[in-house]
Amino acid sequence: MKSILVEVCAGTHCTMMGAMNILDAIHSLEEFQADISGVCDIRVVAIPCMNLCRDTAQGPFVRVDGRLIPQAESESVMAAIMSRCQQTAGKE
Numbered sequence: 001m002k003s004i005l006v007e008v009c010a011g012t013h014c015t016m017m018g019a020m021n022i023l024d025a026i027h028s029l030e031e032f033q034a035d036i037s038g039v040c041d042i043r044v045v046a047i048p049c050m051n052l053c054r055d056t057a058q059g060p061f062v063r064v065d066g067r068l069i070p071q072a073e074s075e076s077v078m079a080a081i082m083s084r085c086q087q088t089a090g091k092e
């Protein structure tokens with residue numbers, strides 16, 4: 001099963017911009033987890049500041065399998081995860 005890495009920046013700027021809400025949303029959406037279980041294994045980690053916030057106020061930043069999502073919201077992160085899951089599932 002393909003593993004998808006979701007990295008949520010937990011630095012000060014991104015936390016103030018709502019990164020923890022995104023983390024909570026990913027963890028608590030069991031319906032979402034049920035949809036993708038058996039197809040993709042989602043690994044969610046909080047990471048330190050990526051230094052992207054220094055020149056821009058576009059946080060919170062999230063990466064889904066290396067693809068950066070600026071101004072991330074729960075919905076956009078979920079959509080990116082689902083899209084990535086479908087892409088990788090199609091390749092196996």
Ligand code: FES
Pocket residue numbers: 009010011012013014015048049050051052053054059061
């Ligand atoms: S706090 Fe997230 S990039 Fe700096």
